[in-house]
Amino acid sequence: MTNSWTDIRNTDLVVIMGGNAAEAHPCGFKWVTEAKANRGAKLIVVDPRYTRSAAVSDVYAPIRQGADIAFLLGVIRYCIENDKVQWDYVKAFTNAAYIVKDGFAFEDGLFTGYDEKKRDYDKSTWDYVIGADGYAVVDNSLENPRCVWNLLKEHVSVYTPEMVERVCGTPKAKFLKIAEMIAECSSPTKTMTSMYALGWTQHSKGSQNIRAMAMLQLILGNIGVRGGGMNALRGHSNIQGLTDVGLMSNLIPGYMNLPTEKEVDFDAYMKTRGFKPLRPGQTSYWQNYKKFFVSFLKSMYGAAATPANHFAYDWLPKLDVPFYDVLRAFELMHQGKMTGYFCQGFNPLQSFPNRKKISDSLSKLKFLVVMDPLDTETARFWEKHGDINDVDPAKIATEVYQLPSTCFAEDDGSLTNSGRWLQWHWAGGTAPAEAKRDTWILAQLHLRLKQLYREEGGAFADPILNLEWPYADPGDPTAEEIAKEINGKALGVVKDPADPTKVLVEAGKLVPSFAALRDDGSTACGCWIYSGCFNENGNNMARRDTTDPDNTGAYLKWAFAWPVNRRILYNRASADINGKAWDPSRKLIEWDGAKWSGYDVPDIAPTAKPNEVGPFIMNPEGVSRLFVRGMMRDGPFPAHYEPFESPVINPVSPRMQSNPVARIFQDDLRQFAKAGSTEFPFAATSYRLTEHFHYWTKHVRVNAVLQPEFFVEISEELAALRKIKLGGWVRVWSKRGSVRAKAVVTKRIRPLICDGKAVHIVGIPLHWGFTGVAKEGFGPNALTPFVGDANIETPEYKAFLVNIEPIDWPEA
């Protein structure tokens, strides 16, 4: 989230699309109901199903899953056509005026530079024209036909209301009604907030779904302001934190990247991170990358990381492929190329697409280690459970360890919520029997590994032997010790660069924030963006002061938000080019002639003059990007592509059905149903229900009572078509698998007319399995396709094809 849950109270219009906040985040959704009750805010819900969010909406419009980009670009087109643009914002704070290289174009659903064999683009033309001064060329009059604004105008021109209706199945009248309501928010004194979640990410073009809305929000001037923003409603309690801390194949804590094979040494690595400003006087904050990177290496290898060995740069693994994400992991497993796998509080057998493939893959491992508070299906993937887990244990040679870990109630530490708040919590209960904290388990494994290498030697042991492990009890690190490590400390004296006589941080002290980090090895910091969470003032994540001047919803003294306790990202953009708030009633920070101040920590150097330094300090341009250059694999602008399994041929670009650069493994390609398949005629989507949390709460009696049994939802029309009875058993099958479920026949799902044909939707919630107290049931991942988003490999769970029929089955 660019903003926070509590900030939503400040909005005038809430658009829930690609998510279902009321159902998935009820207590965050509270702030929508507050905005409605206190500000007369309106709620728009666009979803294939009439959801619980829709139940309290002012306007609901149906949309076919996987058609969001067409809808959003349709709205952008509407705003441009009707001059509903926050011009001052767009001109000052976006790259609308930047001139794009001549080679760049978009035809037949493809951008310039496509290589069909590689399924990848040569992105060299996707960039600005750079002038003699080394800066990007701009035309503030926006007259140059090659400026971003005019290219955008042309790019969206095809998405007329008629086209939107053809692609999305959204009735034209409904679309126009919504476009009109959204367009109203181009006024500087009206803001709209976007609340989305997996409904946008779990597509083969998930990142572009979100970009499309981000672009719309920029055009309306809604980024950086109170009650505005792009609000990704993260799923799990600390998935934000785990991503921030970089627990991904290609990440280093704080959104730095693991080196690739091309970055043969430290200098090569730093060179590709030039981050020179693209416009005069811009901040381009990533210029500090080296400070953060070196401080990270110091926190990993301590004294062993020296200038001489480039701070142990070579001890970091280098990547030969962009990602070793979960889909690749299971592809490798399936090919028998993996030996062992650890699942820490994670249930891949239920969570990943094409369950059969997951099960087969796990069966090919030598060993599997599951650390979890609960008895997961993954830990028992080898166990026969009727038709739900139809395997033969005797044929599975995998050695499985199931290690009991503590749950939240028995553990101290911090979680990072969707609004980037790091909140500390305390253990209050005794763990059951022999359950142990994850930190203890990991420490024990590390120490044993270290011991073995010390005794026996073996493959490149240095990083293991030299891993910084500064804990009072090496076998059981405390949360506080690690929190301090994450915050970072001064190893030597840190002086003020401006005035070398001035000592900023004494050696051995915790750094106040990442501003004090250095690239000479005099500081260590585990995760720079978290720096300041636990400094000499104490544990800021444990702060519980609820004062909130003028009820802005900032709560600056509650817990700690990264970066540097900032609650609304890009908040500089809440004020105009002269530093005055766009909307005085929604003042956030303002320029008082000498410095920035207000209700939030300014997202800009406190003394940076408003008309000189742009608000988007992480970008070399200093402005936001309507045109994203080469930074996304599938294009600088979003374009509508069909899901890899779709009931229709792409009405926008028939020659390019689906995302041209989405990664597909050969075996999986054979397992896709054809577009408009008659064998699999129905458009399915998977989702969560408010009564359950993922695969956890089927272990919780109360939740099992509230929603006891696996079901699928279909329209009355489809029920009639297939002679399916309310509450009767049905079989739903895709090209990859089959599930058995109860049928919920409802008015909340209606067939959509897309490109002239009726598209029936089958809704498949995902909370059941074969462990726990709820009724045993299948998960949709038996059906879902094994393809990921082109940029970050999120599986396409939201749009695939199935068939359905009534069956006889004894009552559970």
Add this chain to the structure above:
Amino acid sequence: MSADDIEPGDAIHRGHPVIVDRYTKGARINHWITAASLVLLALSGLALFHPKLFFLTGLFGGGQTTRMIHPWIGVVLFFSFFGLFLRFWKANLWKREDGTWLARIRDVLTGHEERLPELGKYNAGQKFVFWSMSALILVLITSGVVIWDQYFYEFTTIEQKRVAVLVHAIAAVLAISVWIIHVYAAIWVRGTIRAMTRGSVTGGWAWRHHRKWLRELAAKLPNGRSKTTHAK
């Protein structure tokens, strides 16, 4: 002359006084079971009927057991009364003389039985008790089952239960009243109770109250002198 009035076991024995068998052992046991369950039902029922009488639940070991046991006693009553019904229904069929008897009810109440017609085994009053009890018990068991939630909750709507509970209450009140009349009559008409204790009445009692019945029995006696000779 028909002998409807004579029931199995009815017999007359010469002697001084004459003894007339009125109820067999079976009939008596049957009657007292019915009587006992009726009393228990009245007590437990009244306890749940009026707050002032809730204390009666104490007799049954508290409200819960009272609630639990009342319907079961009802079942006992129903079947045991059904036994009586099979025994007595014929003798309780309506006769011409019953009309006359009713017409002269004042003489009945003032005890001028010489002004009444000769009656069979039962008079109209007794027949009234018999038939009203039969009807009321039928009503009570039916409405009772409807409100026996422990086993029959799902078979009726709440509205039907409401009607049932009202009907049950009214029927019970009537049944209790009839029972009072029945008991009082037995006390008022001396010599009656022994019919249900010893099973027999004196000839005089039968002569006074059920002369026709007595004659029918006598008629069945073998002709000629009886063995015993009477003083002159």
Add this chain to the structure above:
Amino acid sequence: MFPPIPNPTTKPQRPTFGAQDLIRRSASTITPPAQRQTEVAKLIDVSKCIGCKACQAACLEWNDLTEEVGVNVGVYDNPHDLTANTLTLMRFTEWVNPETDNLEWLIRKDGCMHCEDPGCLKACPAPGAIVQYSNGIVDFDHDKCIGCGYCVKGCPFNIPRISEVTHKAAKCTLCSDRVAVGQGPACAKACPTQAIVFGSKDEMKTHAEGRIADLKSRGYANAGLYDPPGVGGTHVMYVLHHADKPEIYAGLPNNPRISPIVEAWKGVTKYAGLAVIGFAAAFGFVHHLIAGPNRVSDADENAAERLADGRRWRS
């Protein structure tokens, strides 16, 4: 936002109300306290409800109730009805508004309405098994309950359920144990969107007015408060977008009242009944005084003997 319900204290507290505050007690005549406590009420704003069932979960947890894991029968209502353990239940209705042709998903939290004139209490034969406090809370006392199910017949909203295990009646207590120590009901505290709020009845009515105004501004011309006068008003009230037809909300009774049959049963029948019985007994007594016993005379006995001997006929 509406002031939320405070966190519970763990310090012992004297309850703010108790036996001394009863205004009604089943099958008993009591003298209500001179001064009535502030009337409390729970307001359920159906237009704010997202049907998340947090209230159901909070209710089960706070009251330490264990419900059976059921099955899916094709709808979202789970369990499928109130039970002795499920004291509150979300009821879902898919209703197409004939005026707008838009689907409306009506979600109503069902449970005890805490009537000002409680039918359950009126019907209850067990003294003190059902009580009403002067703050309006209608509560069941399990120790005194005899499980007869009369409350079920007395209730105009079909709320009480008899446990098949304990044979005691169960229904929402409005969390009397929480309210007694300055808390609000568990469901109200949990409700994410504050579709459930709790406070004094006046406070709730004022809050409802604001909500109704908001709904009218959004085109719900018939939005209104459900506080049925037929039962003297309730201490659980609804804000409905279509207050003119409560029945579309999973059969919420339009103008509910205690059934006349129950009134008759618990009213006239009770007294008339005893009267009739008394009369029967009195009649016998009086008659015996006047008429005296009806005795068999010697003449009768002789007549019988003669008849038995059969001599008379042959002379």
Add this chain to the structure above:
Amino acid sequence: MNMDLSRRQFLGTAGAGLAGGALGAFGFGEIEAAFADSIRPFKLVNTTETRNTCPYCSVACGVIMYSKGDLKKGEPAEIIHIEGDVDHPTNRGTLCPKGAALLDFVKAETRLRYPMVRRPGSDKFERISWEQALDRIARLMKDDRDANFIAANADGVTVNRWTTTGFLAASATTNETAFATYKVVRSAGMVVFDNQARV
């Protein structure tokens, strides 16, 4: 938080309670006696409060856990109730159906209690000690790492990666656990490393 006074008095937030000490003197029995009618005793009396965060979604609602026994005093603590923390700015004491049932999660019958091993081809889990389990896992890791570690690629570039054992990180563990995990995993050269962000 900003609650008007009349309501505060009405709902008797703080204050309404007696001084615990004074009352402790009488013992709690009297209070219970005061409930002698239908109202059941308030079950949280004399329990220990601990602030925590709901482990489910990313709204991160504040919760209060009430336990018999105080962990901080080194006593075994049994959690008997969990409800929303009204002081928390986001949830203001409210909870969703999952959060409201957290107690049943903490006490789930299917919580794991002991380390278990499932041997190749077996159809059941067997109990095993932590020592045995950890020793064995460390051994399996080392054997695989030594066998398949890639120190340099074809072009002789140092790559130091280990691709044959992977780690799937949690989504609800603390940031501190996350960083400890990161250190242990990366120091071993593991690259097949991911979390639940996508699903």
